[in-house]
Amino acid sequence: MMPQRVRLQYERTVCNPTAIVGCQVRRDPEGSTERYTRWINSLSPEQLYTQVFTSHGPTVVMPTWFCSRDWFLKVGPFDEGGKGVPEDLLWFYRSLRLGGSVLRVDECLLIYRYHQHAATHSVLEETIWTLRVNFLQERVLDQWDSFTIWNAGKQGRKLYRSLSxxxxKKVKAFCDVDEKKIKKGFYTYEDSKERPKPKIPVLRVKDASPPFIVCVKLDMTAGVLEESLASLKLKEGEDFYHFN
Structure with a gap:
């Protein structure tokens, strides 16, 4: 920890007694998990809420957490189920469900060590996936009348199949930039018990309409995804949410 960590996070928490207060980090060794570290450190105050559904997990990383004892006692103890339990994500979601806020001190107050035997690597991807899908449905999709899944590929189709x-039935279309998927025209849910089997249209991005659930990884397309979202003048948290 940096010498000023407790003081700076304490000062934010005194004014925000129902908040999880995080901070920016520096990885050791330098350059470890570069995309993840960039994400941790650069989210806007609004994105600390809107990007809680992504595969990165909590928008303020657990080793940086600081909160009041009263709030910790209200949210309750960590899940002590042991290896393979994503106790940070479970606690983070529970805090949000109770109306807790998420804040970050925009200074590097922690050196966050990376090593291959960290407990986080024992958590199964499918465990995280199920928690994320359920939270997305609870917080967003259950309130929407219809939406478009941005990505007609593997991740978009998996999300569709994982939904209630x-x-x-609210998925009005998939959208994509891959001409092969667009030319096919639709995605058929072959495992559906419904007859006829559901067929979901696959559209070009420019022909699709919001709101969107974006199933394309951030910071992986040389800015193409981010530019596409910006060009459509969409507002994160209203017109779209990132899921991957």
Missing amino acids: LTNQ
Whole structure:
């Protein structure tokens, strides 16, 4: 920890007694998990809420957390189920469900060591996936009448299949930039028990309409995804949410 960490996070928490207060970090060794570290350190105050559904997990990383004892006692103890339990994500979601806020001190107050045997690597991807899908449905999709899944590929189709039947019926289309998927025209849910099997249109991005659930990884397309979202003048948290 940096010498000023406790003081700076304490000062934010005194004014925000129901908040999880995080901070920016520096990885050791330098350059470890470069995309993840950039994400941790550069989210805007609004994105600390809107990007809680991504595969990166909590928008303020657990080793940086600081909160009041009263708030910790209200949210309750960590899940002590042991290896493979994403106790940070479970606690983070529970805090948000109770109306807790998320803040970050925009100074590097922690050196965050990376090593290959960290407990985080024992958590199964499918465990995280199920928690994320359920939280997305609870917080967003259950309130929407319809939406478009941005990505007709593997991740977009997996999200569709993971949704409740009610929310599957709200998917009006997939959209993509891949001409092969667009020319095919639709995605057929072959494992559906419904007859006829659901067929979801696949559209070009420019022909699709919001709101969107974006199933394309951030910071992986040389800015193409981010430029596309900006060009459509969409507002994160209203017109779209990132899921991957």
